[in-house]
Amino acid sequence: MRNRAASTYIVLRKEDKCTKCRACVEQCTYGVHSYNPAKNVIESKSWLCSNCLRCVEFCPTGALTITRNPNSYRMGHHWNHEAIMDVKRQAETGSALLEGMGCDGPNLTYWDRLLLNACQVTNPPIDPIREPIETRVILGRRPPRVELKPENRRLMLKNELAPYICAETPILLAAMSYGAVNLRVQEAMARAAIECGTYFNCGEGGLHPELRRYGSHIIVQVASGRFGVDIEYLNSGVAVEIKIGQGAKPGIGGHLPGEKVTEDIAMVRMIPKGTDALSPAPHHDVYSIEDLRQLIYALKEATEYKKPVAVKIAAVHNAAAIASGIARAGADIIVLDGVRGSTGAAPKAIRDNMGIPIELALAAVDRRLREEGIRSEVSIIASGGIRSGADVVKAIALGADAVYIGTAALIALGCTLCKMCYTGRCAWGIATTDAELSKRLNLEEGCRRVANLIKAWTMEIKEMMGAMGIDTIEALRGNRELLRGVGLTEGELRVLGIKVAGE
């Protein structure tokens, strides 16, 4: 049986424009295009196309168009095209569906139903172009209260401050491991982080020796696979993040397919080349909050209490209670990753159905920590589905100290969200470790584009803060008075802790 009649995309080629230059054949990494010398034509297997648009970008004569296939299964609301295609795919392979990037299901984006306040008449707005607006954020554990002591007729801080990191903008670059992406992507991210005074999280695959020089702007991650984790690694960045869960795949571990495990990755991760790199679902030394505390303090011992330790969890139903446990376990930073969070590879069923939207989880966690009087003792980084400067502002108003961006940064690098990351054949040279394909990414340009994105969003954040009459992130954080909801149920408004627009 064949399932080609209603393949999702079709390749349209204007034969009068095609010069048979074969750029499309060379550029496509999924085997769509091939040259038939007998007929002197280029043939296209549309059913292999992922709509990554690489060929269209590189066609010198504009002969190619990729479009949704007008042939479609009889369209229903329940049995829609995607549902039917998935069943057919699985009937053919007997396998669980794997996909890259994040959940794209409908009805899960709350950002669009949140609106911000602005100054009118009674409170003056601030013009960010001429007046200072502070976007710097301090991430780490703060003392419960400030205590001062007189010293040489001056008042000095009496509290011993816990280690912290300072970012010039509330936008950090999310964890992307060497393996899921290649070294150029990581280097572009790290350099952009340096340029913007922020941080890049190197993910769970260790830190390549070549990238250690960027350590002043790198957060190192420790996940259940403990890839590349030794004392030098832990001390090579500015902070250590324990990854318990990830928004794209809560409750399961990582699985880097053997195709992506090159010699170099085998070296950094210390596993055999070409084997599946597995991260167990749990950390087998963490089965409770007490155990988590033990791991947090193991990392603090290993870094001599000089670096903040973050704990990342997927946003799940009882995230608020878990976050409270994490704060009490001694973490300096809590990272919440919502259902829209991305990945290099996740079972589709889990990616699309497990976990909750970051907006709701963030609001619930922030409120719980406030109620317990420990919100100021820990920083919160929100991630999973942040698309714009406005989303960042709304996240901070809902209680985040800062956000991680992953997908947006990858789009800046050239990603077209075709979701084929798990194949290791990324046509844009991003989610691939193939030496040749990696060269498709221009490091300098990539770095510039990611830095541009962060700067542009930071400017937008300043403008929006100014319009609200706010000049520091501190004053924006958790400031729900600035938010109103539209099209939300009472239950949703309650969880978000905001009023309906007009109230």
Add this chain to the structure above:
Amino acid sequence: MDLRESLEPRGRLQVDGNVALLDATGLHYRELNALMRRLSAEGVENVELHNVNGQRYIGTGLKRPMNIIVRGTPGNDLGMFINGQRIFVYGNAQDGCGNTMNDGLIVVHGSVGDVAGYAMRGGRIFVRDDAGFRLGIHMKEYGGKKPIIVVGGGAGDFLGEYMAGGLILVLGLKEEKNECVHSPKFVGVGMHGGVIYMRGCTIHAGKNVLVEGVEDEDLKLIRSLVEDYFNHFNLDLRVNDFISDEFVKVTPSTSRPYMGLYR
């Protein structure tokens, strides 16, 4: 707080050249480990800890080589992340012994708890008696770096789970008789590298592993490790008593245990 200045006059800490003797009674792990790091920075290379009672992370974060003798019962994560230090425990170790250790040696004159040698990257662990569940899971290996765990007694379920490299040898000795004392389940489940040798027990192997008899090459390796084991624990047994065809060898049957499960 200067712990050293408070302990030395009371005789709880004695430093003589590069050797230190420390009474750990009542010390929090944070104090104990900070003190050990300080001693190490001052050039102390041998530390003997007395009255250890549950202090965690002993040896973690030391930057120079050190021989550590632990008398008493160390807490969890003994020798976590150690990088070349050598730890000799006269007593039992708890959970997470040698967790993510990079290099060095841990010798336990007793038993170890669960997840000993989790994600171990190099060095050796010798355990005189038994090991708990999930021994040596996710052990790694690359190039010349190959971690080794030798357990004299039995080991719990899931030993060598997700193993990516290294070697685990479980001798299955009980006291001084050659009896089988263990029958771990799900041995090597999900393993995709490395090797497990086990003696005298029923193997309940995980999926995707091969269970075979040992070859001469394997026996040579086993023999040298058994000799090391006997030397560490001063056991009066002859190596030849154990080297027989009783050993089985567990290796991954595929380097891609999850290929085809997802598409």
